[in-house]
Amino acid sequence: MSRVRVLFIDAYDSFTNNIVSLVENQLGVEVTKIHIDSYVGDLATFIQPFDAVIAGPGPGNPEVLDDVGIIASLWRIDETHIKPVLGVCLGFQSLVCAFGGRMERLSRPRHGISTQVDTCGKDLFNGLTDFQTVQYHSLRANLGQPEPSCIASEPCSELTPLAWDLSDPSGGPILMSVKHRLKPFWGIQFHPESILSSSEAKNVIRNWWLLCKKWNQSREDLRGVEKTQSCSLNNDASGDTYTVDSLSPSSMPATPSSENSMSSNTSYTTTRESSIAENYVHTAIPLDRLTVSDIVHRLELQNDEFVVLDSEQRLMANLGRYSIIGQVDRITTKLTYQAGNGVIKITTAEYTALEQVGSLKSALSYLKNYLNQHKVENGYRDIPFWGGLMGYITYEGCLETIGIPTQTHANRDDMCFAFVERSIVIDHLHGVVILQSIKSGDEIWLQSTSSKLLGTSPTTSIKPATPEALISRLPEKSSYMSKIDRCQEEIQAGNSYELCLTNQAAFKSRKSPSCTSWQKYQTLRALNPAPFASYLHMNSATILSTSPERFLNWARPTLDEHGRSLSVCQFRPIKGTVQKTQILPDGTPHGVALQEAMQILSTPKETAENLMIVDLIRHDLHGVVGSGNVTVPTLMQVEEYATVYQLVSVIEGSIYSTPALSSRTSGIDVLASSLPPGSMTGTPKRRACEILNTLEDEPRSIYSGVIGYMCVGGGGDFSVTIRTVFKWDDEDEGGNETWRIGAGGAITILSDVQGEWEEMCGKLGSTRRLFKE
Template sequence: MGSLQTEEGPRVLYIDAFDSFANNITGLLEQRLGAQVTLVHTDNATIDRNFLEVLGAVDGVVVGPGPGHPANPKDVGFINKLWALEDSHLLPVLGICLGFQSLCLAHGAEVVRLQRPRHGIVTKISHRREGIFSGLVGLEATQYHSLHADIGGVVDGDAVSWEPTSRCPALRPLAWDEGDVLNGPILMSAQHTSKPFTGVQFHPESICTTAAGAELITNWWAEARDWLFRQGRSASKVSISRWLPLTGNGENSSAGTCGVSHLAQELRAIVGPGDVALCWERYSAPRHLTPTALLDALGYHGEEVIVLDSQGNGAGRYDILGLVVPEKTMKVTYSVSDRTLRYGSGAGRKCSQRLESIDEIWPMLQESLDLHAPCNETDENTLPQDIPFWGGFLGYISYEAGLETIDVEPHTSSRVPDINFAFVHRSIVFDRATSQVYVQSLLPQDMDWVLATGNTIATAQGASPPPDSCHMSSLLAEATTKRPSAESYRSKIRECQKYLHSGDSYELCLTDSSTIALPSNSDPWSWYLDLRKRNPAPHGAYMHLSGVHVLSSSPERFLRWTREGVCEFRPIKGTVKKGSGAKQVTRAEAEAILWTDKEKAENLMIVDLIRHDLAGAVGAANVWVSQLMKVEEFATVWHLVSVIQGKLGGAGGKNKGASGIDVLKRSLPPGSMTGAPKKRSCEMLSRIEGGPRGVYSGVLGYLDVGGGGDFSVIIRTAVRSAEEAGTGKGEIWRVGAGGAITVQSDEEGEFLEMETKASSVLDALFGDVKKA
């Protein structure tokens, strides 16, 4: 069936049980049916109190997936009211996953655990082309469930019933999964025999569900419309919005508050009145000149600086040096522990502001960028359009800051700021594709610095001078490392498995931390030079800012958006170490390992989660997957990589004129470091891990005054804070590592994966350090 064309489209109430795929489903409803979808959560007290009036304002209801059990009121909220409606208030309802289980439970089914949960598994669905399956061919669908509805429809071990059973006489089975040897046949769909209630266990919106899944949605509405016509029922003219709070949805996040203007004005005062102009020059890079060598030539050894460094990796094109200028560069920090924003450009210009929540920060950043958009005689051709950064904010957002964006209570004992940015006026950008170096400044009358830097480029040596190996060796001789024990980590894996089997999560990205204690203060720059040499990655970084050192060799892009409004995520799930010599793993061997059900399921779950996050900002119609689970080669490993893209401010977007910052804030913390559903998974991980992750698992990158942005996921990274250095007792470095735990995970394999990831940094930086 094709899409239903109506003048306005049906009004659909979508009930979200705090899942991480809801925006994919609502997008499918909008695109297939032209539906006007209103999303509410299961704990919405106003909807609960005015339930019948709300239902009277819509044509149908879709009850979505979510974590937990349908018998738990905390998990389903007011959903069960639907199944108890009087005939006069009935309306079409489609239940998906948890919504389907709730429908079945209310009509006599038992909802019990599967012997092996099915998370990210794609299977063939058996049906008789009846009801919502009418005309469907070749339906393969993604499943995300630990529980299943048992209606007593399986006889003699594996034969299934297509008729109502004695246990559930009001439910007619419509579809089964008959291909699971361990679990046996699993009910995939059922329809009420007399009421307009239908449900499916699988996910029609998943990227790996075949096109028949979308056709099923069209079929559901065709049946629902026919039922409404036969009943002579139509939705009232009352708008459902009267029962919804004003949330600001659909408005650009850059709308200001009083705090916005103060931070922006302080920043704008640095460059003075008048239009902001970008001073810049382009130079040919001497052969073999590296960004680290140029920094050494500029005398930035030990100074505050931020380097986004492709580390010579072929997958990276640009290197960005963000220079911190004393008394000019404004540093901006935020801590979740006291919800205080602090900013200043020098000893005499420091400000602090207590915020209600982290949500107040994003419009401050956006307005600051907007006020610094270069206006080079209003001619965009006088700007270096070939490079992605002209100046702006450089720094990181911690994992705990991300937790606050999704209303998960973070651990508050982190030793570092949770947002740590510098507004960079002076920067240098290497374009490796063209061997050009761009020197640029947003400061007024700063051309002398640009030209002087150009002279330094012309005379700089090709590589950084070697570090003091004797000093480093003496430090390492007395250093000790503390790493997670095998039993401790395996115990945490078992805790994760309990939640996965109970239906509370599909995937949990478990992490742990190693510490390296040095007897005296080290030279972080020297450590970084070793890291970029031994473990090069396309999204490396060195950051020394506000008392924090970050040394990163991340292989994973989190989010990039261009000035033209195209945004991109590149999640990595699935890793194989390349090895060397006769034991080196070939591409074919890596593909054979990574194209297993376990690895594909991990990647698929994160792809669907990111589609949801991105659709929440730009609308599902403006989201597409341009690469699904492709094996890519890195310096020391093979990874399974997907690419999800979207268009900012596109037609049908939920937020008209949505910016890259809107996408950024809606996507934190990175889905590849949380699991799904994101909120419930993060809550459980917080309990299991027992402490803050800090910088690790956050994101690091830039916000460009020209409108672009680019952030990596902070993995394969070592972090040192000022609180743990300079005290006379040496210093402590922290290295996080982990992996995605699924029901298919093996304890030993997961521990070894975590160890391998941690070792890629520990060995590169600190070599053979003795264990505590």
């Protein structure tokens, strides 16, 4: 018996994989995904092996051919080759346009908004009462009917309305669903796959499938045609080889195929099996009153290259348990990459090598294989890091992973990782310091380091320092507000649902031995306690970060009850911010209590911002871990930080792998498929980044990228590089150095221009306080 197959045509949306997961889980079918610009030859012939087709959502206008591509051809396929089709959002709009309807702009676009859908109670909505569902659209379909009705009429007599949104009397009714009177074509404007859509909305997919099977059976009874069992794709419109991405349903959590992992068969990849290093050594000493700063000072690291991932904060013990100090010396191996040149540079004590990889995504694949060659299995089990790669990726480097070309400064690394062999992990919960090394025969270093940290001589503290800004360049209000207006125009036109607009400030200060970068970091750390703070000085970059936001964490793999490798990964996006202290119109400060912040962060504007990023991250995760392996344990919870309240969600995915796979899926695959951070881009991610590139005046650089580690034991953890001060050595001039700070916010159609300006200034102010102006 042949497998039941559904073809999904993706319009480069950021929710596609959520729909694929819903369809596979609800229907038990196999979904094959192509893009609107994939070359398929004759579309009518190409779709024959499939039982049905879904025309997916996406940015743009259905009347613009480049926005819908081959979707527009679906509705013109002759009766002999016709297949059941469901159009979702943009696909629905394309169906309406194909049979006489027209599009018009909504007075208030609906992105991340949950409303009630009133249905006809039949066809797609058989057995379903009116229900709540999420919408993501700026345009609405107009069939030319004077009043909402479920009866086909001129001028679109071939389309029968099935559902309406009547929740906004001032804006008028919005058509939510149609069917073709004679052909097996259906469409829905809403998004049943959203995490906030009701179960009734999701059951629309079941009803559609029952209608598909009924139509297919009647066609087979009539024609007795046996389906072809083969399907092939040649090249897509860009000329690159296109691989069909197919996810397999299962009663157990799906095991992703190696096709869902980054390629490990490219020319630069080593062919040796991964090796297990047996040279891990460690020792544990009591933390007592030692701080991260004390350890750095006693080991005299403050003037050297090193990395600190600093979670020494008390507000959130579940996130602030571990701090990690990675030593970087003159013989430390570094792996770097510059966006646009396609080459990864490996620098060791003995040599420098260049490897052609093509893109940052492939560079991450290189790092994955590099770690496999240095794998450790006998590390200290109670800590997350045993040694491995510590470093950062810039925003421009991240853009390469979604196919957006970028050129950056020749002297600056867009990816920079050091292979850290000697490290110190502080367990703040249990008051323990773990000294560890993955260098062969490194017991002497452990002994000498222990002696330095256990020494009875008093620690001479390194005093925090506040630099004086000689010159400050701050965002210009009228320019920023104009860009907010342009963002909202793009959203109004249907080109994006949400745009995370940013700006930069620059501060020039004089270099001074009494105000080192490490001292500046200590000052910033005291001003902004945060669970994902970090300090990095490596090559030409110096980063002082007090980030409150985890981007991605993945656990060291373990075996589940089926003998499969299991690693759980977690995202913690922040969208929605309230300053704890606000200045009233009369100039007096007002302290915001938690309850007040919760009320502010429960408004439609704030929840829509967060929801869009949650659905985007679910899409990114589903694309790697497979259908049915993504959960949202926390949705829109208010968390308290030192200076702000934030609206936070938690999304988790289960990465399954088996020894039989030639290239195991890992957290690095998730990292490569999720950049840049969705909380810093908007949705759909690719189109949002393209629009933002035209609006923002300069590269974001370090800001909006990620910083963290990939462990030789298989785990990893990265934060989003926000609330961060950074500099590049090539900007040092005449004894002065230039420090930069990025800040911004998510622009939606509900955004208030003045409010967005104030939010950006508030975020900027949290780090700007480092400088005397």
